[in-house]
Amino acid sequence: MKPVKPFTVAIVGGGAGIAFSPNSIEAMRLIDPKIREVFLKLATKNEEKEEEATWINFRSGERESQLIAKVRTTDRDKTGLSSVHRARFLEELAAMVPEEVAQFNKRLTYLESSGGGKLKLRFEDGTTASADAVVGCDGVRSQVRRFVLGEESASQGLAFSGKYAYRGLVPMERAKISLGEYLAGNSQMYLGYGGHLLTYPIDKGATMNVVGFKDMDSTWDHETWVLKGRVVDMRRDFVGFGETVERVVKLIESVDIWALFDHKPASTYVKGRVALLGDAAHASTPHQGAGAGQALEDALVLSCLLDDERIRSACDTSKAFAAYDAIRRPRSQKVVSTSRQCGMVYAFKGPGGDDVTKIEEDLTERFEWIWGVDMNEQVRDACSLLG
Ligand SMILES: Cc1cc2nc3c(=O)[nH]c(=O)nc-3n(C[C@H](O)[C@H](O)[C@H](O)COP(=O)(O)OP(=O)(O)OC[C@H]3O[C@@H](n4cnc5c(N)ncnc54)[C@H](O)[C@@H]3O)c2cc1C
Structure with a gap:
């Protein structure tokens, strides 16, 4: 067993369906193989065997759902679009954390x-804690x-991306009666002018998850980012997106709206012994x-990095954080910018406009650099910065 490090690091935070790509699943395995096992146990995949490795079938909504691009994952496990229920997955992850190292609901x-290199954390419930990092x-x-x-x-924090999303659920039985087994049971994205609609199976195939993205020209003026939506508005927003999309929208009985x-x-993800991770750094x-x-x-x-033998004391944590920032910031910020561009391509506003050949070329290449990364190399590069 490795010796316990003589410093404390406080991890703050911990946040419906979510899909994980090959690089994500590989990162899970490298953090702890049990995380990947739990994920695979809970994950719902596309129903048909030959669609197992399909991430998304991109289709033109208005052109009778014509297939534009079939994007497949190239990993060994043929994970395709594997999704889990967020809360359920988090529950299992939380159960894997030893009780003595975690406190939830803070x-x-x-x-x-707070002097002496310590950091003081204050919580809403009036309690405080201190940590080395x-x-x-x-x-x-x-x-x-x-x-x-x-x-x-x-001053330069968040930016409204110009899109909002309707999120709704449809019992799979109903979805299959209306759309047919294939379209309902396997992931599809219907592209259109100024919007796009995604469907995929969740709950081990019991439910079809629907996310309808819509562009808006104005800014987001609502106080909150998640609102109770109206089905009638969703139907209006997706008029002209083709018969299949109209059928999907007709199946929806209630929706939430998420501003994106x-x-x-950010110019940095770290300050001394404090670091940002996940959406806190690069939403x-x-x-x-x-x-x-x-x-x-x-x-x-x-x-x-924190586990590296050169990180021996609380003072060393800032060195580990600086190496983390140098390696992780460029890649994660590139994901933020290509994700935005991707949303434009889906709405026929990318460099190829509504040219389906250009869209196919774009989408076939757009994911590979994210999925095909060598995670061990990232770790090696980061550790090499520790000197
Ligand atoms: C509509 C939508 C669909 C998405 N789909 C996908 C997808 O399919 N695949 C994918 O990879 N990504 C997806 N994402 C992005 C993904 O949700 C985020 O990147 C991911 O959840 C980030 O994880 P996180 O832990 O950094 O932040 P979060 O998941 O936001 O978790 C943050 C946690 O911190 C807690 N918290 C907040 N403030 C405090 C505080 N002051 N003190 C203590 N705790 C606090 C919150 O309660 C929450 O539990 C989607 C995002 C959206 C909006």
Whole structure:
């Protein structure tokens, strides 16, 4: 057994269906093979054997659902679009964390340096804690980000991506009666002018998950980012997207609306012994299904750095954090920008407009650099910066 390190790191944070790509699943395996096992146990895949490795079948909504591109994952496990219920997966992950190292249901309200290199954390319930280092994984509206970026966080933080998404669920039996077994049971994205609609199976095939993305020209003026939506508005928004999309939308009985924001590139993810991880560092739009995967990659690289034998004391943690920032910032920020571009391509606003040949070329290449990364190399590169 490895010796326990003589310093404490406080990890702040922990946040319906979510799909994980090959790089995400590989990061899970490298962090702890049990995480991948739990994921694979819970995951729902495309129903048909020959669609197992399909990430998404991209179709033109209005052109009778004509197939534009079949994007497949190229990993050994043929994971395709494997999705889990977020809360269920988190429950299983939480059960794997030893009780003595985690406290749940704490909400950070303030973080400050408290002298002697220690950091003081204040929580909403009036309690406080101190740590030698802090990792903020507290999501897109992170408190820890404020500490790390200060003014920059306030002045160049979040940007509305110009899209909102309707999220709804349809019992698979009903979906299959209306759409047929194949379209309902396997992941499809219907592209159109100014919007796109995604469907895929969840709950081990009992439910069809629907996400309808719509462009808007104005800014997002609502106080909250998640609103109760109206089915009648969704139907109106997707008129002209073709018969299949209209059938999908008719099946929806209730929807939520999510405004989609992302982060402008931060100049750093670290400040001394405080680091940002996941959406707190680089929140992205969901168009490449890559946001949570980047959080997993962050976690892998950071944990390997902290585990390195050259990180011996609390003072060394800032060295590990600096190496983490150098390796993770460029890649994760590139994901944020390509994800936004991808949303444009889906809405026929990319460089190829509505030219289906150009869209096919674009989508066939757009995912591989994210999925095909060598995670061990990222870890090696980061550790080599420790000197
Ligand atoms: C509509 C939509 C669909 C998406 N689909 C996918 C997908 O299919 N695949 C994918 O890879 N990504 C997807 N993403 C992106 C993905 O959800 C995020 O990248 C991922 O959840 C980031 O994980 P995180 O742990 O960094 O942040 P979160 O999941 O936001 O978790 C942050 C956690 O911190 C907690 N927290 C917040 N503030 C505090 C505080 N002050 N103190 C303590 N705790 C706090 C929150 O309660 C939450 O539990 C999607 C995003 C959206 C909006």
